[in-house]
Amino acid sequence: MDGNWDGHDHLQRIATMAQARWIGSWANDDRVAAGAEDAYLTAAAADRIGLIAYQGMRDYSCERAVAEPELAWAYAARTEALVSGLLASGARVWFIVEPGLVADLGSCAGDPRGAWLAEAVGIIADAGGTVYIDAGTDGALAGTRLAGVDLSRVAGFAIGTGAHVPDAEATAEGAALLQTLADAGVEISTPRALDPGQPGLGFIIDTSRNGAPVTDLEPCNPEGAALGKAPRLVDDGTPLDAYVWIKRPGESDGHCNGGPDVGQFHVGLALALARAADPSAA
Numbered sequence: 001m002d003g004n005w006d007g008h009d010h011l012q013r014i015a016t017m018a019q020a021r022w023i024g025s026w027a028n029d030d031r032v033a034a035g036a037e038d039a040y041l042t043a044a045a046a047d048r049i050g051l052i053a054y055q056g057m058r059d060y061s062c063e064r065a066v067a068e069p070e071l072a073w074a075y076a077a078r079t080e081a082l083v084s085g086l087l088a089s090g091a092r093v094w095f096i097v098e099p100g101l102v103a104d105l106g107s108c109a110g111d112p113r114g115a116w117l118a119e120a121v122g123i124i125a126d127a128g129g130t131v132y133i134d135a136g137t138d139g140a141l142a143g144t145r146l147a148g149v150d151l152s153r154v155a156g157f158a159i160g161t162g163a164h165v166p167d168a169e170a171t172a173e174g175a176a177l178l179q180t181l182a183d184a185g186v187e188i189s190t191p192r193a194l195d196p197g198q199p200g201l202g203f204i205i206d207t208s209r210n211g212a213p214v215t216d217l218e219p220c221n222p223e224g225a226a227l228g229k230a231p232r233l234v235d236d237g238t239p240l241d242a243y244v245w246i247k248r249p250g251e252s253d254g255h256c257n258g259g260p261d262v263g264q265f266h267v268g269l270a271l272a273l274a275r276a277a278d279p280s281a282a
Contacts, residue, residue, distance in 0.1 A: 007267075007271055010270075010271055010274035010275055011267070011270060011271065011274065013227070013274050013277075014227070014249050014250060014270055014273075014274060017230060017231065017245060018048060018049075018051065018231045018244075018245065019051070019208070019231075019245040019246075019248050019249075020051040020052060020053040020096060020244070020245065020246045020247075020248070021035065021036075021039040021050070021051065021052050021053070022052075022053045022055065022248075023035050023036055023039075023052055023053070023054055023055070023082060024054060024055030024056055024058050025055065025056055025057065025058045025059050025060075025078065026058070029077060029078055029081040030081070032056075032078055032081045032082055033081040033082070033084050033085060036052060036081075036082050036083070036084075036085060036086070037084070037085035037089065039052055039091075039093070040085055040086055040089035040091040040093060041085075041089055041091070043089075043091040043092070043093060044089050044090045044091040049092050049093065049094055050091050050092065050093035050094070051093070051094050051096070051231075051244055051245075051246070052082075052093060052094070052095050052096070053095075053096045053099055053134075053161070053246055054079075054082060054095050054096065054097050054098065054120075054124075055098060055099055055100070056075055056078045056079055056082070056098070056120065057075060057098055057101055057113060057116065057117075058100075060075070060113060061104070062104060062105075062106075062107045062108035062111045062113065063108050065111065065112050065113050065116070066108060066109070066110050066111065066112065069112065071116075072112065072115075072116050072119075075116050075120065076116075076119060076120070076123065079119075079120040079123045079124065080123055082124070083123060083124055083127035083128075083129060086127045086128055086129060087127055087128055092130075093128075093129050093130065094129070094130045094131075094132060094155075094196075094204075094244075095124050095129045095130065095131050095132065096132050096133075096134055096158045096161065096204075096246055097117065097120060097121060097124070097131055097132065097133050097134060098117060098120075098133065098134055099134040099158070099161045099162065099246070100134065100136070100161075101113065101117070101134065102133070102134060102135055102136055102141075102142045102145050102146060103136050103138070103141065103142075103145070105117075105145040105146070105149075106145055114146075114148060114149045115149075117133070117149060118149050118150040118151075118153075121133070121150075121151075121153045121154055122153050125153040125193065125194070128194070129194075130155045130194045130195075130196060131153065131154050131155055132154070132155055132156050132157055132158045132203070132204055133146065133149075133151075133154055133156075133157050133158070134157070134158045134161050135157040135158060135159055135173075135174075135177055135203070136159075136161070137159070137160055137163050137165050137170075137173060138173065139159070139172070139173035139174055139175070139176035139177035139178075139180065140176045140177065140180050142157065142177050142180075143176070143177045143178070143179070143180025143181045143183075143184065144180060144184075146177075146181065147180070147181055147184035147185075147186055151181070151186060151201065152190075152192075153192065153193070154192065154201065155192050155194065155195050155196060155201070155202065155241070156196075156197075156201050156202035156203045156204065156239070156241060157174065157177055157201070157202075157203045157204075158203070158204050158205075158206060158244075158246060159171075159173050159174045159177075159203050159204070159205050159206070160173070160205055160206045160207075160210060161206045161246045161247065162206065162209075162246065162247040162253075163206070163209075163210070163219075164209050164210050164214040164219070164222065164225050165205075165210055166210055166213065167205060167207065167210065167228070167229065167243075170205040170206075170210070171205070171238075171240060174202075174203035174205070174239060174240065175239070177203065178201060178203070178239060181201070187200075188200050188201045189201075196233070196241045196242065197233075197234065197235065197239070197240070197241035197242070198237065198238070198239055198241075200239070201239065202239040202240065202241040203239055203240060203241065204240075204241050204242045204243070204244050205240065205242075205243050205244070206244060206245065206246040206247060207227075207228030207229040207230075207231070207243045207244070207245065208227065208228065208244075208245035208246060208247045208248070208249050209225050209226070209227065209228065209247060209249060209273060210225075210228040211225075211226035211227045211228035211229070211273075211276070211277050211278060212224055212225060212226035212276055212277075212278075216257075219253075220253040220254050220256035220257065220259070221252060221253045221254070221256050221257040221258065221259040221269060222257065223257060223272075224276065225272070225273055225276065226273055226274075226276035226277040226278070227249055227273050227274055227276075227277035228243070228277075229243045230243070231243055231244050231245050248265070249269075249270055249273045249274070250265045250266055250267070250269050250270025250273065251263055251264065251265055251266075251269075252264050252265075252266050252269060
């Protein structure tokens, strides 16, 4: 980047923005605890809300969960490790729990993962964390899959994680999710502990890459994507609690449109997102 001040400024916009720390089953419990504690201490020192995307069940297919019930113990232990340093840190932290899971819930007979998810939510909430279950991009589908899960300790849901869903569409999906739950008999207006925004279930929107309409039929590292709104709390009397950056801009979706391995940072992808962004959205 020597001499390329335009590129430097664009990358600085990403580097200085609050983003989620991803923690999950790719690390052993000691590394989970250490990585989470580092995030807690950083958030506490800056007096800001920490954001953690927790994929502790990333490798648990429905069939595997049914066949290996002992995985419930391993998952609970991993979640305990995740929050082991939270209370002592004094940090305020939001957890986006299990990105990508909801679309697969109930995909085989006897799926126990909904109960495991509810237990994890309780562990995190007992430690003082605020929990948002990841809901994907289809609010009605997520509402159907989550209606049977104990949501009494949940603050809300994350919409559009890692996707490119415009704010208006994501807001509509959040509303559809809440309505589907209400229609299924779930109490959505009861205040939760550590409940941000309006009392009851709400939602947050991942705006890290949703700043421009994406017409690319390949949703993996699509051309034309842009950074969206900067992270911020929302207090407008609606169930929308905040705009957040969950997917880290510049991390590849995989080997497509010139990207490296999934999860690897790519300067070209980051610069494209920043250059296409609306400066007024910062």
